Amino acid sequence: xxxxxxxxxxxxxxxxxxxxxxxxxxxxxxxxxxxxxxxxxxxxxxxxxxxxxxxxxxxxxxxxxxxxxxxxxxxxxxxxxxxxxxxxxxxxxxxxxxxxxxxxxxxxxxxxxxxxxxxxxxxxxxxxxxxxxxxxxxxxxxxxxxxxxxxxxxxxxxxxxxxxxxxxxxxxxxxxxxxxxxxxxxxxxxxxxxxxxxxxxxxxxxxxxxxxxxxxxxxxxxxxxxxxxxxxxxxxxxxxxxxxxxxxxxxxxxxxxxxxxxxxxxxxxxxxxxxxxxxxxxxxxxxxxxxxxxxxxxxxxxxxxxxx
Numbered sequence: 001x002x003x004x005x006x007x008x009x010x011x012x013x014x015x016x017x018x019x020x021x022x023x024x025x026x027x028x029x030x031x032x033x034x035x036x037x038x039x040x041x042x043x044x045x046x047x048x049x050x051x052x053x054x055x056x057x058x059x060x061x062x063x064x065x066x067x068x069x070x071x072x073x074x075x076x077x078x079x080x081x082x083x084x085x086x087x088x089x090x091x092x093x094x095x096x097x098x099x100x101x102x103x104x105x106x107x108x109x110x111x112x113x114x115x116x117x118x119x120x121x122x123x124x125x126x127x128x129x130x131x132x133x134x135x136x137x138x139x140x141x142x143x144x145x146x147x148x149x150x151x152x153x154x155x156x157x158x159x160x161x162x163x164x165x166x167x168x169x170x171x172x173x174x175x176x177x178x179x180x181x182x183x184x185x186x187x188x189x190x191x192x193x194x195x196x197x198x199x200x201x202x203x204x205x206x207x208x209x210x211x212x213x214x215x216x217x218x219x220x221x222x223x224x225x226x227x228x229x230x231x232x233x234x235x236x237x238x239x240x241x242x243x244x245x246x247x248x249x250x251x252x253x254x255x256x257x258x259x260x261x262x263x264x265x266x267x268x269x270x271x272x273x274x275x276x277x278x279x280x281x282x283x284x285x286x287x288x289x290x291x292x293x294x295x296x297x298x299x300x301x302x303x304x305x306x307x308x
Contacts, residue, residue: 039238049236053243058230066215066226067247073139073222074208077146081207082200084147085154090184092159103155110152116213119145123218138221142214146207153203161196162188194266201259205252223247
C-alpha cells in the first residue's frame with residue numbers, strides 16, 4: 001500500500017531489495033568469519049581464557065559488584081536528573097524573562113561542558129572542599145557529573161516536547177479558565193510525556209554507559225573498571241571485553257524494552273473512553289470557571305442564573 005511517505009515497490013525494486021539483502025547477509029557472514037579466524041589465530045578462543053566466566057568467583061568478586069555500582073550510579077543520576085531536567089525545561093517556557101534567562105543560562109552552560117570534565121571537577125571539589133570520604137568520593141563525583149549534564153539535556157527534551165503540542169491545547173485550557181500551572185500539569189505534560197519518551201529513554205541509556213567514564217578516570221569501581229581488574233588477574237582481556245559488552249547490551253535492551261511497553265501503555269490509557277463530563281467533574285477541574293464563568297445560579301444548571 002502506498003502512502004505519502006512510502007511507495008509500494010514494483011517488480012524491479014523488489015528484485016533490487018532481494019539482491020541487496022543477499023549481498024548484505026553474505027558480507028555480514030564474511031565479517032563474522034574474519035573476526036572468528038582472527039581471534040582463533042591469536043588464541044583468543046581457547047577454553048582457558050573463557051573458563052573464568054563459568055566459575056562463580058569471576059562473577060561474585062568482579063562483575064556483579066561492578067554491575068551493582070553501575071546500576072546504583074545510573075539510578076541515582078536518573079532519579080535526580082529527570083525531575084531537575086523537567087523543572088529547568090518548564091522554567092525555560094516561563095512568562096517571566098528573568099526565569100527564562102537564568103534557566104537558559106544554566107542549561108546551555110552544562111550542556112556545553114563534557115560530562116567527563118564535570119566528573120573530574122566534582123571529584124576535585126569533593127576532595128578539597130568537603131568531608132566526603134575517599135571510598136564514597138568516586139560515586140559522588142560520577143553521579144554529580146551525570147546529573148548536571150543529563151539534566152541540562154533532558155531540560156531541552158522536555159521543552160521541545162511541550163512546544164511540539166498544538167497551540168490549541170493551551171488556548172483551549174485558558175478559554176475554560178485554567179491557570180498556566182494547571183494547564184502545564186493537567187493538559188500539556190501528560191500529552192508531552194508520550195512524545196518525549198523515546199528521547200528520554202535514549203538519554204537514560206547514555207547515562208548507563210557514561211558511568212564507565214568514572215571507572216576509567218577517577219577509579220569508580222563500575223562494570224568496566226571491574227572488568228580491568230578481572231582481566232589483569234586472569235589475562236583474558238578480549239574475552240572480558242566481549243562479556244562486559246554483552247552485559248551492557250542486555251542491560252540497555254531491558255531498559256528500552258520497558259520504555260517501549262510504557263509508551264504503548266500510556267498511549268492506550270490516553271485513548272478516549274467516550275465518557276461525558278458532568279457538572280461535578282467540571283467543578284472539580286475548575287471551580288472558578290463553573291461557578292463564575294458559566295453561572296450555575298439557584299437551580300445549579302448552566303441554563304439558569306447568569307448563563308454563558
